[in-house]
Amino acid sequence: MDTAVRELSYSQAIQEAMAIAMEADERVILMGEDIGVYGGAFQVTGDLIDRFGPDRVMDTPISELGGAGVAVGAAVTGLRPVFEFQFSDFAALAMEQIVNQAAKMRYMLGGAVSVPVVMRFPAGSGTGAAAQHSQSIEAWLGHVPGLKVIQPATPHDVKGMLLAAVADPDPVMIFEHKLLYKMKGPVPEGYYTVPIGKADVRRTGRDLTIVATSIMVHKALEAAETLAAEGLDIEVVDLRTVRPMDRETIIASVKKTSKLMCVYEGVKTLGVGAELSAMIAESEAFDYLDAPIIRLGGSETPIPYNPELEKAAVPQVPGIISAARDLINGVR
Amino acid sequence: MAKSTATRAAPVSEGTNLPFIYRQYPREKLLDAVYKMHLIRKFEEGAEESYMRGLIHGTMHLSIGQEASAMGICMPLSTEDQITSTHRGHGHCIAKGADVKRMFAEFFGKTTGYCAGRGGSMHIADVTTGNLGANGIVGGGLPIAVGAALTAKRLKTGKVAVCFFGDGANNEGAFHEALNMASVWKLPVVFVCENNKYGMSTSTERSTAVANIADRAVAYSMPGVIVDGNVLSDVAEASHNAIERARRGDGPSLIECKTYRYRGHSKSDRNRYRTKDEIDDWMNNRDPIARYEAQLVEFGIATAEELAAIRTSVDEEIAAGIEFAKASPAPDVADLADYVYTEQA
Incomplete structure (x- = not known):
């Protein structure tokens, strides 16, 4: 076995991908509710704030529509935001910015801009959180031309696909099943990508x-x-x-x-x-x-x-x- | 670093007690402003006429009567500064420096248009002059402008973002979220509410719990300034102050320009919610271009003949723009899916 491959949990793999992306590119920032010192509702950002500071691991107010829109505006003008929704269900609050703005902006402007934003959605049932914290809404967003919608199933894939998403010039929506966060699997060290659009x-x-x-x-x-x-x-x-x-x-x-x-x-x-x-x-x-x-x-x-x-x-x-x-x- | 386009050439009336712009800007910039205000109005009229003649389809929202607001806000901005605009956004686009040829071409749905015929009136944009686009969603541009300001702050570009929105948008949730975040993060953004009294047909009295939209600024710990949106210098002065504050790193401001649209909301409007007397009063007694021209003459900055020559030049530019649009090629239907995603090598 390649010595550069370790066992990491799915959430560790996400965190590692975000750290690699931020190390490599000053334009990459993380945004979301309670992702700073709290470490995110599912501890996915963890202690990244200690490494990158509050300017790059930004706690937003509880403002999903506005926060998503800020990420879109930042992406259009030169940053590479990775925006965490606390639960994928809360995308309903931000559909305007996701569907009418992020997805369509490049098209509406005839190719004059790109929208390199990544949005992360903790998704799915099995946590006893009931109807407003457990949905799987990937089909809603999958219906929208202009978005890319991915559902990595393993630690290996989520790291590689998140890095591919950050490098992607278009908006990428990542659905992360919450029951996968603790799942462990082999994850290579360092930078690699898993292509978006390949089963x-x-x-x-x-x-x-x-x-x-x-x-x-x-x-x-x-x-x-x-x-x-x-x-x-x-x-x-x-x-x-x-x-x-x-x-x-x-x-x-x-x-x-x-x-x-x-x-x-x-x-x-x-x-x-x-x-x-x-x-x-x-x-x-x-x-x-x-x-x-x-x-x-x-x-x-x-x-x-x-x-x-x-x-x-x-x-x-x-x-x-x-x-x-x-x-x-x-x-x- | 983005540099202010307020050139260091001597203002025409430095040291006098004339209104702000005459103390601040050289004559060329004052004449450029009246040129662009005419250009906005004539562009709107040209677009309206082309629509009536069937050359433009869809709908459009005309900003005739609001020229001082668009121009005054943009006067202190550099080309690199960025704006987000509204469904009533043609004036913003021109004031920020767009070429009317390519705007007409867009309205005609041509490949030479700013959006390659994909956006039309409601998404008119010119990213090269800092206009990130009009928006078909009321309030849609508010968070996006905050994002542009976040980029400016993070990357230390020195740019300021200006967000135009209407009185209707001030009742959207996006308004609250955007202004709050901009203030919490002290971002270099200026929120400009063009209050033309009606969100489609619903008056601000019937829709908004405060008398002035600028009153809401206090809830976000930012300055809230009310100006007569039909007086160019007043608008420009408020814009200048807000932009300077933003550039200093002191955070956002809210400016409310009280203004009026002469035309209806869009092409479907029967104007049943306002009186002819009201419309006539604004058109005859408060017209922003007439007021500005009167000042230019009064202060000895331009003669009536010079202003007539400007109007002639504007007419020529409009006519040339429409001809350019007519002569431009339509998109190939085979290219329908271009620009949905970024083309990758």
Whole structure:
């Protein structure tokens, strides 16, 4: 094993990426609520303020709309802000600046400006924080041309994709599932990037393609291991980027396995899985399908508080296993 | 470092008790201001006429009557200083130094327009002269201007950001968030409210809990200054003071320019919310260009003949601008998706 690769948690990997970006480029600043001495609601910025000072690790007032807008204005005029939303749900307060300004400014001005802003969104359920602190809203932002929307699933990828996002001239929205923050994995030291817009085949297989996002990648991999014991051979594709979507990798996988299941935490209807399904239905892979496309997504409810209800509101490993088994066996 | 365009050439009336701009600026700059105020008005009229003739589609929000506000605020700014503008932003763009040829071309949807035909009236911008763009969202530019000021402070560029917004925007949440952050961080930004009395049809009396929008400055611990937005020198003096304060590092200011738009909100306006008497009073008794021209003559800075010659030059520039726009190529439909993302090698 390369000695330069250590085990880091997902949140440590993010923090390391931000530190590397700030060391390399004076224009990179961090902004967000309580990211300074507090270290961020999830301790992702941690002690970076000690290293870079309060001018570069800026606590904002509780002003999501204004804060996001300041980050946009700073990006347009020469800084490289990385703006942390305390919870992705709070993006609803800032949609004006994200959707009407950041995403469209380059287009509206005929290419006269770029908007190199990065926005980080702690996302997802499983923390008992209920309906306003648990959503998965990547599909909302994925619907907007001009934005890039990514969902790294591992410590390795989040570091490399965050560094790619900081280097990117366009606005990049990073959705970080909160249950991933403590997950550990191998992370190379130093600077590297993981490209935005490229899916990753995490596990190769011949019987079924599961395209999963964020934490669902890990659940799909766990399901695939269980099914392997039954002799079923599952391919797991980590989508990694919601926009722009990596058509090539997904189409190639579906052509190989002839079956597609999409697993994602966002609300099922009109979500990432709908787009994946439609993309395959419109592609040459359609002719290769020998079963219906199946979506496992979040329930058509807000995220509930009660832990059993909360678990039931998003796909879990047993559900993935049974749905995959049924799909392969032609039950569905 | 951004340098002030207030050149060191001798002001025309240094040491007198004439209004501010006559003590502050040389004759060329005073004449440039009247030229640009005419240019704004004629541009608006040219755009309106082109719209009526079907050469421009969509809608537009004309700033006729508000020329002193746009020009007065921009007089103390350097080219490098940055502004954010509003849906009623043609005047700001011209006052900051844009070329009307490329503005007309944009309105005509042509590739030679400032936004390559993608933005139109509501997103007119000229980044090369420091205009970060008009905005279709009321209050949209407020946080963006604060961001521009944050960049200026962090990178020590010496630039000041000026945020134009209307009376309508002062009731948006973005106003509160932007002014608060600018003040907390002592950023070099000047907030300029062009209060033309109506947010679309709703008067400030019906929409705003304070008598003056500048009164709100106290809530953000910044100076709040009310000026007659139709008196060029008063606007320029307030702008000068706020910009100097910003450049010194003393933080933001709020200026309220009381003004009036002669035309309706947009092309759909039937003008049912204000009286003809009110409109006539502003047009006949408080016109910003007429008042400024009268001063120029009174103070011996320009003769009536010289002002007539300026108007002729403006007419020629407008006519040439419209011709340029007409003759310019339309975008290729195949290029629809250009500029959504930055092209990368």
